[in-house]
Amino acid sequence: MGVEDPSAFSAGPPGPVVDDEALAARVAGGDADAFRALYHRYVRRTYTWCAHVLGPGRAEDACQEVFLLLWQHAGRFDPARASFASWFTSITRNHLGHELRHLRVRRRRDAGFAISELLETAAAPDPDPAEAACRREDARALARALRALPEEQRRVLVLAYFAGLSQSQIARSLRLPAGTVKKRVSLAMRKLRAALGARPAEPAREAVR
Amino acid sequence: MEHAEVRELLGAYALGLLDHGEARAVEQHLPACAECRAALARSREVADLLPDALAEVSPVRVHPALAQPVLATAALAPAAHQPRRLRPPLWRATVAALFVLLVASTTWAIVLDRALTVARPGGSLDAAQQRRALDLVDSATTVRQALRPAEPGAPAYRQATGTLWTSPSGDDVLAVVNHLPPAPAGRHYELTVTADGRTTVAGRLELDGSGFAMLLFKADRRGPMYQSCMVTLDGVPVLVDAVSPAGAGSPTP
Numbered sequence: 001m002g003v004e005d006p007s008a009f010s011a012g013p014p015g016p017v018v019d020d021e022a023l024a025a026r027v028a029g030g031d032a033d034a035f036r037a038l039y040h041r042y043v044r045r046t047y048t049w050c051a052h053v054l055g056p057g058r059a060e061d062a063c064q065e066v067f068l069l070l071w072q073h074a075g076r077f078d079p080a081r082a083s084f085a086s087w088f089t090s091i092t093r094n095h096l097g098h099e100l101r102h103l104r105v106r107r108r109r110d111a112g113f114a115i116s117e118l119l120e121t122a123a124a125p126d127p128d129p130a131e132a133a134c135r136r137e138d139a140r141a142l143a144r145a146l147r148a149l150p151e152e153q154r155r156v157l158v159l160a161y162f163a164g165l166s167q168s169q170i171a172r173s174l175r176l177p178a179g180t181v182k183k184r185v186s187l188a189m190r191k192l193r194a195a196l197g198a199r200p201a202e203p204a205r206e207a208v209r
Numbered sequence: 210m211e212h213a214e215v216r217e218l219l220g221a222y223a224l225g226l227l228d229h230g231e232a233r234a235v236e237q238h239l240p241a242c243a244e245c246r247a248a249l250a251r252s253r254e255v256a257d258l259l260p261d262a263l264a265e266v267s268p269v270r271v272h273p274a275l276a277q278p279v280l281a282t283a284a285l286a287p288a289a290h291q292p293r294r295l296r297p298p299l300w301r302a303t304v305a306a307l308f309v310l311l312v313a314s315t316t317w318a319i320v321l322d323r324a325l326t327v328a329r330p331g332g333s334l335d336a337a338q339q340r341r342a343l344d345l346v347d348s349a350t351t352v353r354q355a356l357r358p359a360e361p362g363a364p365a366y367r368q369a370t371g372t373l374w375t376s377p378s379g380d381d382v383l384a385v386v387n388h389l390p391p392a393p394a395g396r397h398y399e400l401t402v403t404a405d406g407r408t409t410v411a412g413r414l415e416l417d418g419s420g421f422a423m424l425l426f427k428a429d430r431r432g433p434m435y436q437s438c439m440v441t442l443d444g445v446p447v448l449v450d451a452v453s454p455a456g457a458g459s460p461t462p
Contacts, residue, residue: 036280036419043279045264047271052263060275067279089257115263122266139261146262160226161259167226182221189220192255193248 020084027074035071038084043067046092052115053096053162054103062099066092085135093164100164109173112163116155119146138196145195153188156181210234215245223252274355274370277387280419342425345374345381352377356386356440356448365390369420371440371448373400377432381425382411386440386448389420396443400424403437414440 018034020041026034046066051059069091077087100108125140146154159165159173171178215238221227222235239246345351356371371386384400392398398414414422440448 032280032419039276039279043271043275045260047275048264048267048269049260051269052267056269060272063275064279083257086253086257089260092260118266119263122268125265135258135261139258139265142255142258142262143265146259147266157224160221160224161256162263167221167228170226182218182226185221185224185226186217186219189223189252189255193220193251196251196255196258 021077021079024074024077024079024084024087027071028077035074038070038088039067042088049092049162050096052118053111053164054099055111058099062096066095069095093161097164105165105169105173108163108165109159112159112165113155115162116151116158119143119154119158120151122147141195142192145192149188149191153184153191156184157188160185210238212238212242212245215239215242216248219245219249220252220255223249223256273368273388274372276368277370277372277385277421280387280421338425341381342383345376345379345383350377351375354435354438354450356438356450359439359446359449366447369448373435373438373450375428375433375435380428380431380433382428382433384411384414384424384426384438384440385422386414386416387419387421389414389416389422389440389447391416391420392442398422398447399441401439401441401446402428402433402435404429404433404435406436411438 018037020038023034023038027038043063047059047063050062050066054062070088073091077084081087082090122143125143149157155174156170159170160167165173167178167181170176170181174181215235218227218231218235222232227235235245239249352375354373354375356373358366358369360366366389368388369386369390370388371384374383382402386398389398398416400411400414401408402411403409412424412426414424416422438450439446
């Protein structure tokens, strides 16, 4: 499988698919093959995230640093508290948040606007029946739902999540009252939850963030 | 805070958007409210999937060479996290971190330098070699040469990559390759360099289980200027730089 293979989330060589949580446990024990498997599953979303938020010049280093954190801290992952995807997302987001603090709010806002525009204008990915019920299909469903959001809701959500702006920074950037920012985010999240709502929810785990 | 108010804030809470007081109010409400806990779990699912949704529509593609320094971490320190062996993992993990930094970024010079001071000798390169490799990779004047498959269409070498670092002021040369298929028994990968019209074998590349190898060697002069460099298997090029002639055909590994 190529490292840029977008099917890396679920595909792999023929045979039983080992879940992320089992791979993470093996990484905690120093298993290089498990680390490689997780790398291939997560590199595309991690690199893409870094590239859109920090720019291509900084994306490679940031992506490498995130995977180094995975290698170093896999022993801290507790599957009883969160899924691996959720834990790794937290690591990535924290790391990017740290990187973003060095950038001016205006630059972060512009990166957020560009992401919001991409989510609106890029061709909506088609559902793939062969991948139903897997993470990849959820991501496609979410991309379609993001595209369908009103621009003002998508922008606020993207500025909060990807650009790491605070409520007050978003309010100032968009010249909105803080209450409106929260209201738009709530509406957007409700619609996105509904888009994924046909599936059974993940088992509730303890709050980890 | 009332249930309905908290419910309204859960999406913003999952995105980390609430101020401290609001977040605290949500956290105080959650233990007693199964409905809000379930709604929050769903909001977090959405939040965790946002980067995947972005990747679905993004034109950004990952360059295969990105894997090289990342996977070197695991390749060079396979026992980095084994429990109950506190001292070896400590230095192995440091060495692992060191190598990722070494080949990944020149912006981490200070971190690297600190890591070196606590790294214990061991692994593929000893402490002196690590310092030489670091000096080489971390220098602003270092020349970095990418190696690509001699025959891009050959399936066995499709993902194979390599990098050669030389310095205009020193004689150290570092080569790193990744994703090479195992050499058949009795056959070996070698790094070949050409300078002044003369081609020499710089050294043998001993792969680990992931197809990764690193070679640090001394050039015959300071500031070597190689006309070409390549990785060969039994003399047949498998990885070449931009100016090397393509090989007569990739050998079957």
